[in-house]
Amino acid sequence: MTAAPEPSAGDEDGGGLRGALSGLTTRGRSFLAAGIAAAICAYVLGQPDLLRVGLLLAVLPLVAVTVLFRTRYRVAGSRRLSPGRVPAGSESRVYLRVDNVSKLPTGLLMLQDRVPYVLGPRPRFVLDRVEAGGRREVSYRVRSDLRGRYPLGPLQLRLSDPFGMCELTRGFSAHDTLTVVPRVEALPAVRIAGDASGFGDGRHRSLALAGEDDVIPRGYRTGDDLRRVHWRSTARYGELMVRREEQPQRSGCTVLLDTRRAAHRGAGPDSPFEWAVSGAASVAMHLLEQGFSVRLLTDCGSAVPGPEGSGGDSSAAAGLLLETLAVVEHSDNSEEEGFSRAYDVLRGGSEGLLVAFLGSLDDEQAAVVARMRARTGAAVAFVLDDAAWAGESRPAGQAAFRHRQQLLREAGWTVLAVSPGDALPELWRRADGQRTSEGAPVGGLTGSGA
Incomplete structure (x- = not known):
C-alpha cells in the first residue's frame, strides 16, 4: 500500500x-x-x-x-503477514515497511496500525529519521483465541515537528485480513469407515468387467507408458492410441455440524460450540489426509463441497473447509425446522461416512437425525452433554439425554457423549474400539455414551 x-x-x-x-x-x-x-x-x-x-x-x-x-516528501508503506492463516491460539507476525520515495529526508515519524482489540494492543513505532530513498522495517505479533476473520489496518503515519508543537496524521488506504481457523487435533488412523484409505476399487472393478472393445482410448502423449498402447485402436485410427488412466473411486464423507443457537450454551473459546467446530475441522482434515472426499454440512442445509468441488485438489478443499469453519456462527434455525434441511440434502444420494457433531436434541430432532443413518455406510455422532457443560446435575435431564442417545443407536449410529475435558482423539479411538469389540459390520456400528 x-x-x-x-x-x-x-x-x-x-x-x-x-x-x-x-x-x-x-x-x-x-x-x-x-x-x-x-x-x-x-x-x-x-x-x-x-x-x-x-x-x-x-x-x-x-x-x-x-x-x-508544507513538507514535500512522500512515504510508501506495505504490510506482510506471516502466516496469513493461523489456528486459534497461535501467533502471526505482521511486518510493516516504510519507504521514503522522495528526495528529502523525513523528520520524526510515528507508525500506528489498527488492529481489533481481540488481537492485542494497537502497535505503535517511532522512526527517528528516514533518509531520502531509505526504508525502515518493523514488526509486531498478533494472537487470538477466537476464530474469525480480522482486518488489519489501515496503517496510520503521524508526522511531528522537532519541537513537538504539531502532529499530523496521514492514513494509508490498504488493509489486510488475518484468518484465525479452528484448532485441528491430530487423530489416530483408525478404520471407522471400514477402510484405512479413502480410495476404493469400484472404478477398477468396472474397468475389469468391461470388454476390450469397451475401453475408450486417447491419443498417445509424450511420456505415456508403451505398455498402455491399445493396438486395436492404433490400427483403426492410424496413430498410437493408449488406454485412459484408471482413476480409483474416492470414498465420500459428510461432516454434519449442528449450529443451532438453542442447542449450545455459553460462548468463548471453551464453549461447547467451539469444541464442536474444532472437532468438525479435525475430522475433516484427518479424512482428507486419508484420501476421502469430504464436505461440510450444517443444520441449515448449507454444504461446502470437498475436493470434487475444488477441482479434485485436497489442499484447496482443506483451505475451503477451514475458511468456512473460521467464520461459522450460530444459526437461528427454528425448532420446527431443526435438521429437516440437512436431512433433505442427505436424502439426495447415498453417503459413505457421516460424522455428526450435535448439540442438545429433543425427541423430534433425534428422530430426524436417526433417519439420516439410512443413507450412509457408517455413522458416528458426537453428542454434547449440555447439562455437563453447564455444570448442572439433573436426573430427569440425564434420563432424557440417554434416551435420545438410545434412539440414535437403535438406528445404527455410533454414539459418544462429550463432556467438558474430553479429548477428541480418545473419543475417535473409542468409536473404532467399540466396533471392533462388538464385531459390528461397517453398516451397523454401535457404541456407548461413555
Whole structure:
C-alpha cells in the first residue's frame, strides 16, 4: 500500500491549513495560549518588551504547523503477514515497511496500525529519521483465541515537528485480513469407515468387467507408458492410441455440524460450540489426509463441497473447509425446522461416512437425525452433554439425554457423549474400539455414551 503524506494542491488552501491547526499538540496549544495572553497583557500594561515575547510564543507553533504542513516528501508503506492463516491460539507476525520515495529526508515519524482489540494492543513505532530513498522495517505479533476473520489496518503515519508543537496524521488506504481457523487435533488412523484409505476399487472393478472393445482410448502423449498402447485402436485410427488412466473411486464423507443457537450454551473459546467446530475441522482434515472426499454440512442445509468441488485438489478443499469453519456462527434455525434441511440434502444420494457433531436434541430432532443413518455406510455422532457443560446435575435431564442417545443407536449410529475435558482423539479411538469389540459390520456400528 502507498500513501502521500504531503498535501496536494487542493489541500494548500485555508481549509487545509485549518485542518492542520487541529494537529497542534498540548505543548503547541500552550505556547499559543501563552503568547496570546502575553500580548494582551503587554497591550494593557503598555510593555513593548512583553509584547515581543508574546509574539514569539504565539508565532513558534504557527511556524511549526506551516512548515510541517508544507513538507514535500512522500512515504510508501506495505504490510506482510506471516502466516496469513493461523489456528486459534497461535501467533502471526505482521511486518510493516516504510519507504521514503522522495528526495528529502523525513523528520520524526510515528507508525500506528489498527488492529481489533481481540488481537492485542494497537502497535505503535517511532522512526527517528528516514533518509531520502531509505526504508525502515518493523514488526509486531498478533494472537487470538477466537476464530474469525480480522482486518488489519489501515496503517496510520503521524508526522511531528522537532519541537513537538504539531502532529499530523496521514492514513494509508490498504488493509489486510488475518484468518484465525479452528484448532485441528491430530487423530489416530483408525478404520471407522471400514477402510484405512479413502480410495476404493469400484472404478477398477468396472474397468475389469468391461470388454476390450469397451475401453475408450486417447491419443498417445509424450511420456505415456508403451505398455498402455491399445493396438486395436492404433490400427483403426492410424496413430498410437493408449488406454485412459484408471482413476480409483474416492470414498465420500459428510461432516454434519449442528449450529443451532438453542442447542449450545455459553460462548468463548471453551464453549461447547467451539469444541464442536474444532472437532468438525479435525475430522475433516484427518479424512482428507486419508484420501476421502469430504464436505461440510450444517443444520441449515448449507454444504461446502470437498475436493470434487475444488477441482479434485485436497489442499484447496482443506483451505475451503477451514475458511468456512473460521467464520461459522450460530444459526437461528427454528425448532420446527431443526435438521429437516440437512436431512433433505442427505436424502439426495447415498453417503459413505457421516460424522455428526450435535448439540442438545429433543425427541423430534433425534428422530430426524436417526433417519439420516439410512443413507450412509457408517455413522458416528458426537453428542454434547449440555447439562455437563453447564455444570448442572439433573436426573430427569440425564434420563432424557440417554434416551435420545438410545434412539440414535437403535438406528445404527455410533454414539459418544462429550463432556467438558474430553479429548477428541480418545473419543475417535473409542468409536473404532467399540466396533471392533462388538464385531459390528461397517453398516451397523454401535457404541456407548461413555
